[in-house]
Amino acid sequence: AQSVTQPDIHITVSEGASLELRCNYSYGATPYLFWYVQSPGQGLQLLLKYFSGDTLVQGIKGFEAEFKRSQSSFNLRKPSVHWSDAAEYFCAVGSFNDYKLSFGAGTTVTVRA
Amino acid sequence: EPEVTQTPSHQVTQMGQEVILRCVPISNHLYFYWYRQILGQKVEFLVSFYNNEISEKSEIFDDQFSVERPDGSNFTLKIRSTKLEDSAMYFCASTSSGANVLTFGAGSRLTVL
Numbered sequence: 740a741q742s743v744t745q746p747d748i749h750i751t752v753s754e755g756a757s758l759e760l761r762c763n764y765s766y767g768a769t770p771y772l773f774w775y776v777q778s779p780g781q782g783l784q785l786l787l788k789y790f791s792g793d794t795l796v797q798g799i800k801g802f803e804a805e806f807k808r809s810q811s812s813f814n815l816r817k818p819s820v821h822w823s824d825a826a827e828y829f830c831a832v833g834s835f836n837d838y839k840l841s842f843g844a845g846t847t848v849t850v851r852a
Numbered sequence: 853e854p855e856v857t858q859t860p861s862h863q864v865t866q867m868g869q870e871v872i873l874r875c876v877p878i879s880n881h882l883y884f885y886w887y888r889q890i891l892g893q894k895v896e897f898l899v900s901f902y903n904n905e906i907s908e909k910s911e912i913f914d915d916q917f918s919v920e921r922p923d924g925s926n927f928t929l930k931i932r933s934t935k936l937e938d939s940a941m942y943f944c945a946s947t948s949s950g951a952n953v954l955t956f957g958a959g960s961r962l963t964v965l
Contacts, residue, residue: 771952782856782958783895783943790952829895838883838947838954839908842895 741766741832745843752820753851760815760846762830772813773831773840774804783829789813790835800824825850854878856957858944864963868933873960875927875944884927885945885954886919888912895943901927934964 744763752758764770774786787798794806804815813830827847831840857876865871877884886898899909901919918930927946931938941961945954 773953775956780958782858783945783956785953785955788953831895833952835952838885838952839897839900840887840954841897842887844894 741770741834741841743830743832743841743843745828745830745846747846748844749847749849751849751851754822755819758815758817758820758824758848760828760830760848762813762815762843763811764813764830764832765811766832766834768834771833771835772804772806773833774798774802774813774815775829775831776800776826777829777845778826786815786828820848820850822850822852824848854955856944856946856955858942858957858960860960861958862961862963864965865934867936867964871931871934871962873929873942873944873962875929875957876925877927877944877946878948878955879925881946881948881955883947883949884919884921886929887943887945887956888940889943889959890937890940898929931962934962936964938962939964
């Protein structure tokens with residue numbers, strides 16, 4: 740069965756500092772990996788996805804993520820956070836033609852001035 | 853940009869009452885989903901729907917739940933007799949064939965008293 744672990748429940752970061760959110764997955768086949776962001780009162784917005792190819796993927800809002808098969812990880816990074824990045828971030832795994840996603844528990848990011 | 857629309861944004865109901873949550877998927881999408889997120893927990897898959905029938909459902913999706921596509925645009929989730937533990941944010945999502953990316957709505961928060 741597929742599963743996703745986000746080890747960090749809550750991260751606080753200063754505005755302008757770098758951010759890294761961890762995601763580990765368990766999946767028997769080739770995983771399709773996603774990061775979604777949920778701002779307060781908003782729905783789930785896709786930040787980026789990895790299906791195949793280059794293991795470093797770029798997303799919206801200046802985010803990037805790196806797929807490391809050997810570590811079963813898909814960590815999300817941003818070099819310099821903005822106050823508007825305060826939100827909850829979800830890592831998810833699926834597979835080709837299986838649109839049912841398994842989500843991690845989420846990481847809440849707080850940005851301090 | 854096309855979006856998935858959900859109504860209501862928040863509904864409060866008494867235990868035992870029937871609730872219908874509505875979704876308008878993106879117009880050319882063929883695959884529809886409901887997920888839910890109990891406060892502080894993971895986003896969980898409930899059901900997928902394609903070609904006017906359920907294609908997969910989770911163990912959460914028991915006989916109290918049903919889905920319907922009553923016309924060409926709406927996709928509804930009905931909870932026949934709500935329980936306290938049904939209190940959650942319910943997300944609708946849709947995708948097109950081969951896209952491998954779900955587009956989520958903003959969610960409907962259900963509070964059962």
